[in-house]
Amino acid sequence: MIELHDVRKVFPARRRAGEVVAVDGVSLHVEAGEFAGVVGPSGSGKSTLVRLVNLLERPTSGSVTVDGQVLTELPDDRVREARRSIGMVFQHFELLDSRTAAGNVEHPLELAGVGRAERRRRATELLDLVGLGERAEARPAQLSGGQKQRVAIARALAARPKVLLCDEATSALDQASTTSVLELLRRVRSELGLTVLLITHEMAVVKAVCDSAVMLDRGRVVDRGRLSEVLTREHSPLADALLPAPVADAGAGHGGALLRVTVTDRAPETVVLQTLVGELGLAVEVAGGSVETVAGGRYGRLLLRVTGGGGELDAAVGRLRDDGVLVERVPVHGGVAAGAGVDR
Amino acid sequence: MSDWDRVWPQLLEATGETLYMVGVAALVTVLLGVPLGVLLTVTAPGGLAPRPLLNRALGLGVNLGRALPFIILLVLVAPVTRGIVGTTIGSTAAIVPLTIGAIPFLARLVETSLREVAAGKVEAAMAMGARRRDVVRTVLLPEARPSLVAGVTVTVVALVSYSAMAGAVGGGGLGDFAIRFGYQQFRTDITLLTVVALLVLVQALQWAGDRWARRLAHV
Numbered sequence: 001m002i003e004l005h006d007v008r009k010v011f012p013a014r015r016r017a018g019e020v021v022a023v024d025g026v027s028l029h030v031e032a033g034e035f036a037g038v039v040g041p042s043g044s045g046k047s048t049l050v051r052l053v054n055l056l057e058r059p060t061s062g063s064v065t066v067d068g069q070v071l072t073e074l075p076d077d078r079v080r081e082a083r084r085s086i087g088m089v090f091q092h093f094e095l096l097d098s099r100t101a102a103g104n105v106e107h108p109l110e111l112a113g114v115g116r117a118e119r120r121r122r123a124t125e126l127l128d129l130v131g132l133g134e135r136a137e138a139r140p141a142q143l144s145g146g147q148k149q150r151v152a153i154a155r156a157l158a159a160r161p162k163v164l165l166c167d168e169a170t171s172a173l174d175q176a177s178t179t180s181v182l183e184l185l186r187r188v189r190s191e192l193g194l195t196v197l198l199i200t201h202e203m204a205v206v207k208a209v210c211d212s213a214v215m216l217d218r219g220r221v222v223d224r225g226r227l228s229e230v231l232t233r234e235h236s237p238l239a240d241a242l243l244p245a246p247v248a249d250a251g252a253g254h255g256g257a258l259l260r261v262t263v264t265d266r267a268p269e270t271v272v273l274q275t276l277v278g279e280l281g282l283a284v285e286v287a288g289g290s291v292e293t294v295a296g297g298r299y300g301r302l303l304l305r306v307t308g309g310g311g312e313l314d315a316a317v318g319r320l321r322d323d324g325v326l327v328e329r330v331p332v333h334g335g336v337a338a339g340a341g342v343d344r
Numbered sequence: 345m346s347d348w349d350r351v352w353p354q355l356l357e358a359t360g361e362t363l364y365m366v367g368v369a370a371l372v373t374v375l376l377g378v379p380l381g382v383l384l385t386v387t388a389p390g391g392l393a394p395r396p397l398l399n400r401a402l403g404l405g406v407n408l409g410r411a412l413p414f415i416i417l418l419v420l421v422a423p424v425t426r427g428i429v430g431t432t433i434g435s436t437a438a439i440v441p442l443t444i445g446a447i448p449f450l451a452r453l454v455e456t457s458l459r460e461v462a463a464g465k466v467e468a469a470m471a472m473g474a475r476r477r478d479v480v481r482t483v484l485l486p487e488a489r490p491s492l493v494a495g496v497t498v499t500v501v502a503l504v505s506y507s508a509m510a511g512a513v514g515g516g517g518l519g520d521f522a523i524r525f526g527y528q529q530f531r532t533d534i535t536l537l538t539v540v541a542l543l544v545l546v547q548a549l550q551w552a553g554d555r556w557a558r559r560l561a562h563v
Contacts, residue, residue: 054471056467056471080473080474080475081473083470083472083473084472084473086471088468088471088472090464090467090468092462092464094462094465094467096465096482096486096487097487098486098487098560099486107469107472107482108473110482111469111472111478111482112473155472159472165471
């Protein structure tokens with residue numbers, strides 16, 4: 001549904017600042033119906049990237065295809081038409097204060113030349129969909145942040161787009177509003193069969209709603225994949241960001257070896273512990289870690305301190321690997337274990 | 345003071361002349377100044393339709409209009425006035441320089457108002473497939489409306505003050521009245537009375553403008 005091929009965006013030099021390469025040769029493929037995330041630190045080019053999809057920014061080179069149309073080859077007026085089938089939601093909502101909630105939802109329809117009665121009908125329908133049917137006549141200033149973003153989502157959906165772009169759509173919201181807006185996004189995705197591309201710097205957002213993710217750093221893709229695949233891959237920067245490697249408590253226990261184990265639905269912690277303790281008879285202490293729900297599945301990373309002879313330990317690691325469990329030996333430095341970024 | 349019977353009707357007439365000049369000039373100023381302000385905004389670098397050369401030319405013209413003292417402008421545009429009105433004398437003739445003086449003033453205020461509209465709102469409209477003129481019509485002007493009304497109010501008040509100089513071309517009005525009756529005949533009471541009349545007028549305009557702007561502001 002969304003296809004970016006080797007896209008570069010270079011902002012020309014301005015007075016004192018040199019030219020800025022915001023997006024540096026990024027290719028992206030989002031399937032129809034997929035909920036894809038783009039993550040990265042600020043300045044990594046993700047906001048520019050999302051604007052390249054609907055050509056709010058024209059790429060310096062490379063091609064952008066949405067729903068089979070090569071947007072980068074279209075003249076301006078055709079690009080404007082194509083934008084109508086690409087909804088967009090922004091961090092700061094960008095609702096018009098001069099219009100009511102319903103008036104804001106009608107705005108894109110007005111631009112598309114839809115008649116008044118039909119606009120009204122559609123606005124009512126959409127505000128009902130986002131749970132704000134009662135607030136149709138409210139002004140943005142009378143709505144909470146979460147409500148404003150719901151109106152903005154209704155507006156983005158008004159022209160029946162196939163694609164929805166979200167630029168940090170929950171970054172200006174509190175926790176409760178973030179949760180409800182994310183729920184809404186997932187719901188409209190499945191009810192309307194949308195393809196969603198969501199930009200965020202919050203890993204929690206990716207974990208809550210995305211099927212797949214792309215990680216950007218300084219305009220380049222550093223990691224990508226379906227979350228279910230990424231999380232069980234060794235040495236994945238994306239996985240490290242989604243499930244930060246647990247750090248061992250330096251004061252706990254002595255001796256033994258540290259194992260970092262990734263647990264999944266297929267290889268849950270109960271099975272891992274059963275193998276180590278029950279079958280191999282090793283002494284196991286949980287030194288750190290967490291298990292949570294990501295993309296609908298349970299994933300976790302545990303740091304286990306295993307006491308046993310060298311041979312037993314190697315056998316244990318081998319056994320777990322045979323069972324399809326991701327295991328890494330974490331070296332212990334002077335009694336203090338560093339959990340992150342080791343074993344590379 | 346037995347001449348008050350004579351003064352009152354004249355004061356009333358002068359007020360009428362001021363209202364006429366300011367009213368017509370304000371109307372034409374809004375009709376031409378708002379589009380000029382829009383043009384200044386959209387042609388600016390980084391605007392909706394950047395045209396650096398046109399923008400600089402417009403900016404220069406607007407600054408020239410604002411730099412000229414009104415009394416000089418009054419004389420300079422006399423040929424234009426004659427071309428439009430047929431004469432350079434009288435209230436109607438005074439409307440031409442008043443309008444020419446006020447348009448650049450309002451245009452700058454409009455430009456400032458439009459610039460304050462968040463760039464994100466413009467971007468959101470573009471993302472919906474809006475054409476540039478749609479952005480001006482459905483985003484910039486409506487969103488800036490309270491601030492535009494405030495700008496028009498300031499301009500109308502400035503027009504009242506400019507119109508005091510219209511006496512120089514026989515335009516009449518309150519300013520002219522104050523000079524002829526009050527200043528030149530050493531009638532401080534009449535001068536003060538005129539000042540009060542002008543103050544009431546300006547207060548009324550400002551009050552109405554503020555009320556209107558507040559009603560439009562939904563923030």
